[in-house]
Amino acid sequence: xxxxxxxxxxxxxxxxxxxxxxVEAVKGINIKVNAGETVAVVGESGSGKSQTMMAxxxxxxxxxxxxxxVDYRGSNLLTxxxxxxxxxxxxxxxxxxxxxxxxxxxxxxxxxxxIEPIRRHRGLSAPAAREEALKLLRLVRIPDPERRMKSYPxxxxxxxxxxxxxxxALANDPDILIADEPTTALDVTIQAQILxxxxxxxxxxxxxxxFITHDLxxxxxxxxxxxxxxxxxxxxxxxxxxxxxNPQHAYTKMLLAAEPTGTKAAPPASSQVLLEGRNVEVVFxxxxxxxxxxxxxxxxxxxxxxxxxxxQTIGIVGESGSGKSTLGRALLRLxxxxxxxxxxxxxxxxxxxxxxxxxxxxxxxxxQDPFGSLSPxxxxxxxxxxxxxxxxxxxxxxxxxxxxxxxxxxxxxDPNARNRYPHxxxxxxxxxxxxxxxxxxxxxxxxLDEPTSALDRSVQKQIVELxxxxxxDNELSYLFISHDLAVVRAMxxxxxxxxxxxxxxxxxxxxxxxxPREAYTQTLMNAAIDTTRFRISA
Amino acid sequence: MTELAVAVPExxxxxxxxxxxxxxxxxxxxxxxxxxxxAFIALISVFGPMVVPHxxxxxxxxxxxxxxxxxxxxxxxxxxxxxxxxIKRMRVDIKEWHQDGSRIIVTVTSAKPVDDRNIRYLxxxxxxxxxxxxxxxxxxxxxxxxxAVRQQYFFFGTDNTGRDLFSRTLMAGRISLAxxxxxxxxxxxxxxxxxxTAGFAGGRVDEVMMRIVDVLYSLPFIFFVIMLVVFFGRxxxxxxxxxxxxxWLDMARIVRGQALSIRRQEYVQAAEAMGVGQRGILVRHxxxxxxxxxxxxxxxxxxxxxxxxxxxxxxxxxxxxxxxxxxxxxxVGAKNIGYANWLLLFPAFFLVSTxxxxxxxxxxxxxxxxxxxx
Numbered sequence: 001x002x003x004x005x006x007x008x009x010x011x012x013x014x015x016x017x018x019x020x021x022x023v024e025a026v027k028g029i030n031i032k033v034n035a036g037e038t039v040a041v042v043g044e045s046g047s048g049k050s051q052t053m054m055a056x057x058x059x060x061x062x063x064x065x066x067x068x069x070v071d072y073r074g075s076n077l078l079t080x081x082x083x084x085x086x087x088x089x090x091x092x093x094x095x096x097x098x099x100x101x102x103x104x105x106x107x108x109x110x111x112x113x114x115i116e117p118i119r120r121h122r123g124l125s126a127p128a129a130r131e132e133a134l135k136l137l138r139l140v141r142i143p144d145p146e147r148r149m150k151s152y153p154x155x156x157x158x159x160x161x162x163x164x165x166x167x168x169a170l171a172n173d174p175d176i177l178i179a180d181e182p183t184t185a186l187d188v189t190i191q192a193q194i195l196x197x198x199x200x201x202x203x204x205x206x207x208x209x210x211f212i213t214h215d216l217x218x219x220x221x222x223x224x225x226x227x228x229x230x231x232x233x234x235x236x237x238x239x240x241x242x243x244x245x246n247p248q249h250a251y252t253k254m255l256l257a258a259e260p261t262g263t264k265a266a267p268p269a270s271s272q273v274l275l276e277g278r279n280v281e282v283v284f285x286x287x288x289x290x291x292x293x294x295x296x297x298x299x300x301x302x303x304x305x306x307x308x309x310x311x312q313t314i315g316i317v318g319e320s321g322s323g324k325s326t327l328g329r330a331l332l333r334l335x336x337x338x339x340x341x342x343x344x345x346x347x348x349x350x351x352x353x354x355x356x357x358x359x360x361x362x363x364x365x366x367x368q369d370p371f372g373s374l375s376p377x378x379x380x381x382x383x384x385x386x387x388x389x390x391x392x393x394x395x396x397x398x399x400x401x402x403x404x405x406x407x408x409x410x411x412x413x414d415p416n417a418r419n420r421y422p423h424x425x426x427x428x429x430x431x432x433x434x435x436x437x438x439x440x441x442x443x444x445x446x447x448l449d450e451p452t453s454a455l456d457r458s459v460q461k462q463i464v465e466l467x468x469x470x471x472x473d474n475e476l477s478y479l480f481i482s483h484d485l486a487v488v489r490a491m492x493x494x495x496x497x498x499x500x501x502x503x504x505x506x507x508x509x510x511x512x513x514x515x516p517r518e519a520y521t522q523t524l525m526n527a528a529i530d531t532t533r534f535r536i537s538a
Numbered sequence: 539m540t541e542l543a544v545a546v547p548e549x550x551x552x553x554x555x556x557x558x559x560x561x562x563x564x565x566x567x568x569x570x571x572x573x574x575x576x577a578f579i580a581l582i583s584v585f586g587p588m589v590v591p592h593x594x595x596x597x598x599x600x601x602x603x604x605x606x607x608x609x610x611x612x613x614x615x616x617x618x619x620x621x622x623x624x625i626k627r628m629r630v631d632i633k634e635w636h637q638d639g640s641r642i643i644v645t646v647t648s649a650k651p652v653d654d655r656n657i658r659y660l661x662x663x664x665x666x667x668x669x670x671x672x673x674x675x676x677x678x679x680x681x682x683x684x685x686a687v688r689q690q691y692f693f694f695g696t697d698n699t700g701r702d703l704f705s706r707t708l709m710a711g712r713i714s715l716a717x718x719x720x721x722x723x724x725x726x727x728x729x730x731x732x733x734x735t736a737g738f739a740g741g742r743v744d745e746v747m748m749r750i751v752d753v754l755y756s757l758p759f760i761f762f763v764i765m766l767v768v769f770f771g772r773x774x775x776x777x778x779x780x781x782x783x784x785x786w787l788d789m790a791r792i793v794r795g796q797a798l799s800i801r802r803q804e805y806v807q808a809a810e811a812m813g814v815g816q817r818g819i820l821v822r823h824x825x826x827x828x829x830x831x832x833x834x835x836x837x838x839x840x841x842x843x844x845x846x847x848x849x850x851x852x853x854x855x856x857x858x859x860x861x862x863x864x865x866x867x868x869x870v871g872a873k874n875i876g877y878a879n880w881l882l883l884f885p886a887f888f889l890v891s892t893x894x895x896x897x898x899x900x901x902x903x904x905x906x907x908x909x910x911x912x
Contacts, residue, residue: 334807334810356813359813360812361813364811365811367804367807367808369804372804372805373804373805373807373808374805375803375805375822375823375826375827376827377554377555377556377826378822379554382822386809386818386822387812389814389818390813390818391813423555423558434808437812441812
């Protein structure tokens with residue numbers, strides 16, 4: 001039974017009708033899945049890996065169209081009627097998605113959402129279905145399943161929600177489980193746990209898993225066979241072991257080597273301290289106000305001190321909710337905070353909006369999401385020169401245009417594109433635009449808030465290199481906020497580990513990585529290494 | 539800026555979100571058709587009354603409630619009636635009459651000599667024009683007159699007082715569209731400014747401003763308009779002020795919600811981090827990104843205003859005679875539905891088709907501007 005092919009995709013093509021004509025997202029690919037094996041489909045964004053599986057499950061958006069054949073145990077899924085399809089979909093083939101926040105219905109309890117499909121598909125009585133649901137929650141190792149049955153999705157963490165999603169997918173004992181980037185939205189430590197769970201479940205239940213991911217490193221431990229996709233085509237396929245040991249295609253090699261490398265030397269001890277925070281504290285008031293009762297105080301940043309020197313990069317590491325972004329914004333005085341913040345010789349703790357304005361050009365911020373941080377209705381030229389309107393109002397339109405050209409060249413973009421709009425660029429290009437917007441003002445300190453997390457691995461590497469080049473050219477100081485340890489290691493010379501608003505550990509990069517003292521730092525490192533252990537370092 | 543002399547490459551012009559939306563709208567056939575139809579209605583409403591042969595106020599006493607017809611009035615059987623009517627007023631008797639091309643020749647006799655000035659009775663009739671005395675018997679008791687038959691077209695018929703419904707419908711369109719547009723713009727401007735201020739300022743200011751909106755929402759609209767009319771009398775300006783003053787509330791709520799969410803967007807935070815002032819953020823970031831939903835809501839607001847105006851006019855609180863609007867015409871038509879249904883059908887068709895087209899355009903715009911579609 002081990003080698004029986006249960007799902008085979010033959011010459012699958014997916015086309016989308018768009019304003020600019022027909023776009024072919026998947027260009028005639030062949031994929032086979034055998035019973036009980038794990039197949040990984042790897043590719044960067046836009047490679048068509050998700051659309052392949054969406055097409056197989058008939059979940060394409062309305063302007064999409066699939067041709068070819070997707071055979072599941074001898075019947076073509078593409079030509080099935082909706083009712084035939086529903087006998088397979090959700091029963092024999094089930095799916096889990098990237099975003100556990102939105103895949104669960106916020107109006108029903110976890111128990112409800114688990115029991116309903118079990119009753120409908122298997123015709124069990126309510127108490128029997130409840131037993132079954134409990135069994136599933138135990139299977140995915142949710143602590144205290146009895147109580148969790150009564151919880152609503154918003155009462156659970158991201159990792160737990162993803163576990164529930166997996167439990168739901170397993171409810172009908174599927175043949176194939178399609179996992180579409182199941183760990184991308186999660187913190188590293190949780191990511192490792194979920195991967196472990198999936199591998200474990202497969203061993204126990206013997207279903208086939210199709211694992212869709214952008215991170216080649218993740219699938220190594222876990223996949224039997226790998227398909228590498230690029231621009232709608234499978235560029236390389238084969239046994240995981242063989243493929244990792246001896247990648248054939250240049251693209252696969254590039255993906256494997258996409259880990260940012262190198263380290264940064266610390267600036268000399270005598271360098272001037274540019275930005276300093278002493279006992280910085282940020283408290284958010286939740287609720288309260290008019291008729292709201294007692295507000296809830298949330299201490300997002302709890303008495304943190306930090307000294308950023310000229311030409312230094314401090315990496316701030318922590319899981320989501322650790323307060324690292326809040327700290328970055330508080331240091332730039334974009335959030336009200338307590339404690340002392342000094343920029344150069346000046347105490348800016350009490351500076352108001354007006355007083356901060358002239359300093360803003362020297363304190364810049366780059367955001368995580370290159371899609372949200374650029375105004376969709378302005379051209380790239382307008383976006384990057386907006387700061388000049390404030391800080392160099394004497395410039396003529398022509399001079400500003402000239403500066404825009406310079407800034408775009410500096411970040412490696414074609415200056416001809418400055419009259420285009422942000423939506424016409426890819427994620428990596430947009431992040432370059434966001435960097436150009438910060439750099440055009442010739443800042444001294446730049447806070448980089450997860451600047452690479454929304455990008456593909458290969459693009460991440462380019463952005464890291466760009467940031468390092470800019471730092472070397474302009475003697476910049478960076479505050480680099482990230483949850484991605486590999487990137488932090490390549491960027492920072494000093495690291496602060498944060499948890500729940502407090503500093504857990506700090507020190508020079510090498511020391512933290514080679515010799516973490518605190519248990520939390522060790523967990524963080526282990527989780528990161530667990531998922532990336534087998535990466536070939538270039 | 540030492541290298542200003544260096545040739546700066548000519549930039550490629552990108553396609554903006556508006557450009558994208560326009561391209562999407564152009565592919566929506568129903569919306570485009572509706573857009574053309576609206577342009578057509580606007581054109582004939584604005585310029586039509588100047589071109590049409592009848593003034594919308596002219597009363598044709600001989601043509602009260604004439605049914606619509608594509609051929610000219612008077613019809614042959616009507617000439618007889620009109621002629622007999624006019625001759626009767628002269629207090630003479632018809633001896634003989636016949637039609638000769640576009641003129642009629644009539645011979646009248648009387649016991650006394652006929653006064654030449656009597657011909658004006660013929661001219662006074664709406665059917666005849668340019669009356670001359672052709673010949674007179676020596677004793678003056680028999681006169682032969684000729685008169686041109688006045689050709690009149692009433693494509694939509696005439697109303698109760700004999701006014702041409704075609705020109706009145708076009709004139710009404712002018713008023714209805716003007717009120718719709720003006721009140722729509724008034725409501726839009728007030729709503730956008732108020733809502734954007736509330737959403738942008740946030741906090742306590744927002745709280746107070748939105749509670750005021752809640753209070754205004756609870757005022758009964760018709761009662762409010764009746765009060766206005768009682769205090770200030772009926773007039774055109776008051777009309778759209780009243781409608782606009784009520785409808786801006788919806789707009790304010792929509793815009794405030796949008797402004798609140800835009801305020802939290804990262805590009806606004808990025809601008810703040812760059813030191814851009816409140817004004818710059820409002821002008822360069824908040825307002826341009828608000829425009830999409832505002833435009834959509836405006837196209838849905840205009841039909842709402844037109845309906846409200848029609849409703850008020852129907853109740854007799856709206857536009858005053860002889861000025862007219864579709865609502866007024868429909869109200870008159872509804873009273874005469876039994877014996878002159880065209881009085882209802884034509885204005886109703888114009889009103890309904892225009893509202894239909896406006897809603898189609900609004901729908902198309904929403905599809906075109908909705909970023910979720912992308």
